Amino acid sequence: MKQLAIIDDDPEILKLLDQYLTKNSFEVDAFTDGESFLKEGESKYSLIILDIGLPGIDGLEVCKRVRQNSNIPIIMLTAASDDLDRILGLELGSDDYMGKPFNPRELLARIKALLRRSEIKEEDVDNNIVMNYAARSAFIDGKELELTGTEFDLLCVFHKQIGKVLSRDEIGELLHGRRVDPLDRSIDTIVSRLRHKLSSHFDGEIIQSVRGKGYVLLMKN
CATH class of the missing domain: 3.40.50.2300 (Response regulator)
Incomplete structure (x- = not known):
């Protein structure tokens, strides 16, 4: 229980x-x-x-x-x-x-x-980020990222759809199971928080804003 x-x-x-x-x-x-x-x-x-x-x-x-x-x-x-x-x-x-x-x-x-x-039990690896879903942890170059629960969940959302532009509503549905109010900036806040934590590991921002459409994770070689 x-x-x-x-x-x-x-x-x-x-x-x-x-x-x-x-x-x-x-x-x-x-x-x-x-x-x-x-x-x-x-x-x-x-x-x-x-x-x-x-x-x-x-x-x-x-x-x-x-x-x-x-x-x-x-x-x-x-x-x-x-x-x-x-x-x-x-x-x-x-x-x-x-x-x-x-x-x-x-x-x-x-x-x-x-x-x-x-409680999701799955592991996913690419050439930049290692995602351990069972342990709810993510690693870059062998170093664990210090992520909150929501930051980890957001990274999962982006990581499963690398290169796809996700709207704020799509992120809200995948992250919280609901669409977001047009005036609700919480999704933007969480994206900004995650982007800041990833920025020191890459040259340039790998989570990019697409005007009028949303956000996209662009993994780099």
């Missing part, structure tokens, strides 16, 4: 998610603040559901600290209008986000999607 950590200071949300996720065969530990979760540690959990607006240490800081040690999947809960917080969360390494109020069934679907991607 997969064990999830929920960090939120709203007792009603904690109660709702505890009951709903337990009913759907997950084991749940609830925390009302970031400090108590960080003291417990993330090692025993398969996924974290993390509210941004926590008392004391906020969710962004919790995400940052977790990412120093782990690539565990993180879903952040944000106020529906907090675009800046959502983008900051993605930049700090969260894998997905949901605005409050949210539908528990949609959250469950996103949890399952993230967990499925983390």
